[in-house]
Amino acid sequence: MSHARIVGVGISDFGRFPSLSEEALAQFAITAALKDADIELSEVEAFYCGNALGSYLPGQRTLREMHTKGQAVFNLENACASGATALHVALQALRCGQYHTVVVFGMDQLSAQGGGPLQLNQKDWNIRRGMIMPALYAMRAIRYMDEHGLTRESLADVAVKNRRHGLLNPMATFCKPTTREEVLASRMVAEPLTLLQCCPAVVDGAAALVLSTRASRSSAAPVRIRASVVQSGIFETGLVDMTEAEITSRTAKLAYEQAGLGPEDLDLVELHDAFTISELLYYEALGLCERGGAAALLASGATSLGGRVPVNPSGGLIAKGHPPGATGVAQIVEICEQLQGRAGQRQVAGARVGLSQVTGGGMWGVDHAACSIHLLSL
């Protein structure tokens, strides 16, 4: 089996760029990643594109104007887990020796889609009954508050922390500083979640990785992928516990087993904080604390920059925004830059092991349709 390493990363600014196209955003990220890797476009044997909201053939549309020479392009859609899924599939080809050097990229342009929560499948019965993603997470929050005494203030503090981190991240152009009081006073979306507790719905962005089984030519250290796992939702019936993130804990268990690592080994985490409550549920699902302990972990400062295991040092989805195709790849870019010691003002000192987690898709009867977790180290 060949050892695939990440040898170059690139990311566009995340923000509102209605005058650009999703292709242009992706071209920027790909060009930056190739430059970082010191690799020519012609050396890339295949491209893996994660995109959730654009139309058909996003990868080919992106690469046409870059004048690629007909290399294979794979378009992968797994809702908000599309980019991470693209990385997983690319690794398979590298590990079996089909290709030596590939590019993984992801992008979406939400400013081209109109505002509001992500559009869900209108044939789904519960969506016809009024379900939107913020409402699903709001119900999880209300139940969690009842069972564990979580307060609205603790929920708000997740948004304050991630925006504080995001202000140190130059590509998070949509991020503004905020206080607990401002978070709680912002417009109610779905009780108890206010607007500033939801990741911004209209943000564009792209991210790209160069992976290779050949020796790295980059000035930055190559990054090893210690675990790469994709799982799908299991149809659950009966009294499903809404305070448990079933698919994330299942995926995390597989990833830790694959890497021979555990939550105690993590130096940083990039996770899917689409809503404040999501981050708290995922602390527990990833094993950063016991069930019911998330608010105490947050309050201890352990998950802030400077703490034991900073969570979302990039600012996460709440600070950066969430172009679904880009999100999973952007998390990997952040972890690589942290492990390589080039994360600037948000650098996690001595970071050796990082974990990324994304979930994808609102679908009736399952926790989430997809989840992907990667574990990275030098």
Place this chain on the structure above:
Amino acid sequence: MENDDIKDVLLGPLGQIYSYTIVSAGKDVAPYALAMVDFEPGVRVFGPLILQQDRPAIGAQVRVVPHVLADGTPDYAFQMTGVDRGEAA
């Protein structure tokens, strides 16, 4: 397929709220409530919750009532009966 545990069951008209939310979809849209409701024998059901004077609460008793979706499809909704879990117990 491992779906031996999935079968049709008849639910009584009364259930208890497991969780809920009130959605404020925008300036021009009236807020609406949603709930997950527990029924005997161990079924948790999602649906619209009719907003009345009483604030929704976990443990509050609801009744299943006929309801029409925005697109005209006949469906169901939950309506609070005014009994909370303390009185029900």
